[in-house]
Amino acid sequence: MDKKYKVAIVGATGVVGRTAISILEQKDLPVSKYVFFASKKSAGKIIEFKGKEYEVQELKEDSFDSGFDFAIFSAGGSTSQKFAPIAASKNCVVIDNSSTFRMNENVPLVVPEVNPEEIANHHGIIANPNCSTIQAVVALKPLDDKYNIKRIVYSTYQAVSGAGKMGIDDLENGIKGIAPNKFPHPIFNNCLPHIDVFLDNSYTKEEEKMINETRKILKKPDLRITATAVRVPVFNSHSESINVEFENEFNLYELKKDLSNSPGIIVEDDIENNIYPLATNATGSDSVFVGRIRRDFSVNSGINLWVVADNIRKGAASNAIQIMEYMMKQ
Numbered sequence: 001m002d003k004k005y006k007v008a009i010v011g012a013t014g015v016v017g018r019t020a021i022s023i024l025e026q027k028d029l030p031v032s033k034y035v036f037f038a039s040k041k042s043a044g045k046i047i048e049f050k051g052k053e054y055e056v057q058e059l060k061e062d063s064f065d066s067g068f069d070f071a072i073f074s075a076g077g078s079t080s081q082k083f084a085p086i087a088a089s090k091n092c093v094v095i096d097n098s099s100t101f102r103m104n105e106n107v108p109l110v111v112p113e114v115n116p117e118e119i120a121n122h123h124g125i126i127a128n129p130n131c132s133t134i135q136a137v138v139a140l141k142p143l144d145d146k147y148n149i150k151r152i153v154y155s156t157y158q159a160v161s162g163a164g165k166m167g168i169d170d171l172e173n174g175i176k177g178i179a180p181n182k183f184p185h186p187i188f189n190n191c192l193p194h195i196d197v198f199l200d201n202s203y204t205k206e207e208e209k210m211i212n213e214t215r216k217i218l219k220k221p222d223l224r225i226t227a228t229a230v231r232v233p234v235f236n237s238h239s240e241s242i243n244v245e246f247e248n249e250f251n252l253y254e255l256k257k258d259l260s261n262s263p264g265i266i267v268e269d270d271i272e273n274n275i276y277p278l279a280t281n282a283t284g285s286d287s288v289f290v291g292r293i294r295r296d297f298s299v300n301s302g303i304n305l306w307v308v309a310d311n312i313r314k315g316a317a318s319n320a321i322q323i324m325e326y327m328m329k330q
C-alpha cells in the first residue's frame with residue numbers, strides 16, 4: 001500500500017497558513033491526517049477543510065509527540081526557533097517560512113524550480129527563502145546557467161500582505177484615515193523604503209536577506225548584489241525591477257526564449273499591446289511573471305527585467321507545498 005503522511009500546518013490562522021490550507025484543499029495528496037496549529041489565542045477556532053471541520057490546536061512542546069511526517073511552519077521567527085527543532089527531533093520534516101534557519105549551513109534553502117537537489121541534504125529542517133528572493137531566483141537561475149551573472153541590482157515594490165495580517169490592516173485602515181499599527185508611517189498613498197529593521201550598514205534586513213539568500217541559492221557566495229526594498233500600497237503580489245550584468249554575451253531574442261522555456265516562468269512582454277507583468281494578474285497564480293525584458297545599454301552585457309509573483313503563494317505557501325510534494329514523490 002502507498003504511504004500516507006501526517007501533516008501539521010503551524011500558523012494555520014495567518015495569511016500564509018490560510019493560503020497554504022486553501023492550496024492543499026485543491027490537491028489530492030497522500031495525506032492521512034492534517035492538524036492545524038496556531039497560538040493559544042486561536043485555539044478552538046474552526047477551520048473548514050475538504051468538507052470537514054477542524055479545531056485549531058494550540059502549539060505546545062508536546063504537539064509533535066503523536067508523530068508527524070511534515071510540518072509547514074508559518075508562525076514567525078520566534079515560534080520556528082523554539083518549535084522547529086522539537087518537531088525535527090521527532091522525525092518530522094519541517095519546511096520553515098521564517099528567516100530563522102535560512103543562512104544556516106546545515107539547512108537547505110530551496111526553490112524547487114531552481115535547486116531541488118538541495119532537498120536531499122536536509123537534517124530535519126528545510127528553509128523556504130524570503131518571498132522577494134524566491135521570485136527573483138526563479139527568473140535568474142536559467143540566465144545564470146547560460147550567461148553567468150556577474151552583478152545584480154534589485155529594486156522591489158512589495159505588497160502589504162508580505163507583512164501579514166497587520167500589514168493588510170494598515171492599508172485598509174489607512175484608506176479610511178486611521179493611523180498605522182504595523183508600519184512606521186502611513187502606507188496608503190506612500191512608498192516606504194523600509195522593510196524589516198535597519199542594520200548597522202544602513203541596509204534593511206530585507207535587503208540583506210535578498211543579497212545573502214540569492215548568493216546561497218545560486219551557489220555564488222561572492223556574487224556582487226545590491227538591493228533596495230520598498231513597501232508599496234498594493235494589497236498582494238510583489239513587483240521587482242532587476243538589473244543583471246552577465247559575463248557572457250547574449251542575444252535578446254534567445255534570452256527571452258530561455259526565460260519562456262524555463263520552469264515556473266510566464267513571459268509577458270508585448271509592449272506594443274501594453275502587456276507586462278502586473279500584481280493584479282499575478283495574484284492567485286503560482287507562476288513568476290517576467291516582462292519589460294530589455295538590454296541595459298550602459299554596460300557590455302546586461303538586461304533589465306520586471307518580475308512579479310504572488311508573495312503569499314509562490315513567495316511562501318506554494319513553494320513550501322511544492323517542497324513537501326517533491327519529498328512525498330521521492
Ligand SMILES: NC(=O)c1ccc[n+]([C@@H]2O[C@H](COP(=O)([O-])OP(=O)(O)OC[C@H]3O[C@@H](n4cnc5c(N)ncnc54)[C@H](OP(=O)(O)O)[C@@H]3O)[C@@H](O)[C@H]2O)c1
Binds near residue numbers: 017037079130
Ligand atoms: N506574508 C508573506 O508574504 C510571507 C512570505 C514569506 C514568509 N513569510 C513568513 O511566514 C510567517 C507567517 O507570516 P504571515 O504573513 O502569515 O503572518 P500572520 O498573518 O501574522 O500570521 C501569523 C501566524 O502565526 C501564528 N502564531 C503566532 N505566534 C504563535 C505561537 N506562539 N505559536 C503558534 N502559532 C503562532 C498566528 O496564530 P494566531 O492567529 O493564533 O496569532 C498566525 O497563525 C512569518 O515568519 C513570515 O516572515 C511571510
